[in-house]
Amino acid sequence: MVVKDGTDNGDAARPGEPSRRRLLKSGLALAGAGAALVAGCSRGVGQTSSAEHSGIHQRQPVFGAHQSGVTTPTQAAAIVAAFDVVGADRGRLARLLQVLTRRIAFLMEGGPVPERDPRLPPLDSGVLGPDVFPDNLTVTVGVGASLFDDRFGLEAVKPRQLIEMPASPNDALDATWCDGDIVLQICSNTAETNLHALRDLIKHGAGLMNLRWSMDGFLPPHTVQKLGKDSVINLMGFKDGTANPDASDAALMDRLVWVQPDQGEPDWAIGGSYQVVRLIRNFVEFWDRTPLREQERIFGRHRATGAPLGRSHEHDPVDFSNDPDGRITPLDSHIRLANPRTPGSRQILRRGFNYSRGMTRAGQLDQGLLFVCFQNDLDDGFIAIQRRLDGEPLEEYIKPFGGGFYFVLPGVPGPVHYLGQSLIEAA
Numbered sequence: 001m002v003v004k005d006g007t008d009n010g011d012a013a014r015p016g017e018p019s020r021r022r023l024l025k026s027g028l029a030l031a032g033a034g035a036a037l038v039a040g041c042s043r044g045v046g047q048t049s050s051a052e053h054s055g056i057h058q059r060q061p062v063f064g065a066h067q068s069g070v071t072t073p074t075q076a077a078a079i080v081a082a083f084d085v086v087g088a089d090r091g092r093l094a095r096l097l098q099v100l101t102r103r104i105a106f107l108m109e110g111g112p113v114p115e116r117d118p119r120l121p122p123l124d125s126g127v128l129g130p131d132v133f134p135d136n137l138t139v140t141v142g143v144g145a146s147l148f149d150d151r152f153g154l155e156a157v158k159p160r161q162l163i164e165m166p167a168s169p170n171d172a173l174d175a176t177w178c179d180g181d182i183v184l185q186i187c188s189n190t191a192e193t194n195l196h197a198l199r200d201l202i203k204h205g206a207g208l209m210n211l212r213w214s215m216d217g218f219l220p221p222h223t224v225q226k227l228g229k230d231s232v233i234n235l236m237g238f239k240d241g242t243a244n245p246d247a248s249d250a251a252l253m254d255r256l257v258w259v260q261p262d263q264g265e266p267d268w269a270i271g272g273s274y275q276v277v278r279l280i281r282n283f284v285e286f287w288d289r290t291p292l293r294e295q296e297r298i299f300g301r302h303r304a305t306g307a308p309l310g311r312s313h314e315h316d317p318v319d320f321s322n323d324p325d326g327r328i329t330p331l332d333s334h335i336r337l338a339n340p341r342t343p344g345s346r347q348i349l350r351r352g353f354n355y356s357r358g359m360t361r362a363g364q365l366d367q368g369l370l371f372v373c374f375q376n377d378l379d380d381g382f383i384a385i386q387r388r389l390d391g392e393p394l395e396e397y398i399k400p401f402g403g404g405f406y407f408v409l410p411g412v413p414g415p416v417h418y419l420g421q422s423l424i425e426a427a
């Protein structure tokens with residue numbers, strides 16, 4: 001069967017896809033795949049096939065007040081990719097946002113890939129096979145400060161605190177790894193699903209956006225998807241995320257993460273969030289030669305348990321009031337500077353990943369942290385925390401070299417809308 005699909009290669013954009021018909025079809029396809037798996041092997045009650053076990057059918061919501069991928073429990077794999085918009089035409093920018101919405105909806109919902117005339121390029125890269133499974137995919141779209149320069153007439157509707165990421169004293173920022181008009185945070189259960197999504201979005205965005213930089217991230221699979229408990233293990237061997245605010249608490253997320261009507265932000269931005277991405281190299285060979293006690297004093301937590309120094313369990317409360325001189329937890333430890341537990345110190349929602357990309361020319365491992373965090377107040381959130389961290393002992397072991405500040409667009413209310421529609425219509 002040859003089906004003509006609305007790709008960006010000459011066909012009109014169709015915001016709001018996938019259609020009900022496609023959803024029904026994909027549901028049938030998934031049901032069929034499940035039946036085939038059940039039929040294909042004899043399993044006892046309670047046993048699951050490897051496909052079911054791997055969560056390929058897991059699906060996150062496409063529509064809602066907020067985009068998925070911010071408060072969603074962290075997936076095991078990620079790509080953060082930044083793009084520059086081609087040209088200086090607001091109509092084309094709207095078209096790009098429509099195309100992205102349509103493709104992201106398809107990729108997150110999954111379904112069979114239509115065949116088409118083999119004289120044309122195939123509709124899909126094929127790297128996942130003939131059916132696209134959702135695999136817990138989220139694609140979260142943010143915009144950088146550069147989108148609000150004079151190209152698209154959006155200057156007057158820029159989020160109040162959105163600026164290009166300034167360099168902190170320990171940074172060695174490389175411009176080719178920084179900023180971008182648009183950022184896509186692609187997360188799912190597997191690196192393959194993310195690569196497939198990125199290739200699809202690059203293909204359909206061709207002529208409308210160009211890739212600027214891209215970084216793959218991962219987490220140890222056994223540390224993710226423990227509902228409500230977000231700590232994972234970073235490449236310095238420490239539990240990361242322990243003190244994160246509870247992302248399943250909607251009222252707390254409204255207070256800390258999602259932009260609210262009383263914040264003086266443009267109306268279109270309500271329901272969005274400020275996102276910070278930092279590409280931070282870890283000098284892991286040097287770290288691995290550092291005594292454990294020193295490592296623990298640098299972070300202010302025990303490595304094996306994640307417990308605060310002097311305590312036994314990861315989620316034991318942190319209390320600096322009985323340790324004013326830093327005898328237990330050094331005053332310049334990472335957690336004490338990041339969150340001194342004084343009135344006015346504000347929490348952020350961290351959602352980072354590890355990265356590893358081989359070795360440097362100097363023969364060292366090139367590993368680090370793809371740091372990501374969200375907040376509804378950038379000045380009181382990341383910027384205030386980073387200022388307190390400037391000069392911390394951890395700096396001897398890390399070197400931030402890229403990333404950016406972005407604004408995550410509000411969610412898409414339903415199938416007839418598209419990402420960033422409120423922004424385009426506010427201009």
Ligand SMILES: C=CC1=C(C)c2cc3[nH]c(cc4nc(cc5[nH]c(cc1n2)c(C)c5CCC(=O)O)C(CCC(=O)O)=C4C)c(C)c3C=C
Pocket residue numbers: 234236238239240241242243244278280281282299301318334335336338339348369371382385386389398
């Ligand atoms: C400016 C924000 C932060 C940057 C940049 C950052 C880099 C960074 N962090 C770790 C490892 C850990 N961080 C931990 C806690 C922690 N980190 C930040 C902020 C930044 N970290 C905050 C706000 C907190 C929470 C503090 C608290 O409330 O107690 C921890 C401890 C465990 C945890 O709570 O997550 C670790 C470990 C690395 C390796 C790193 C850069 C490479």
Ligand SMILES: [Fe+2]
Pocket residue numbers: 334338
């Ligand atoms: Fe940290």
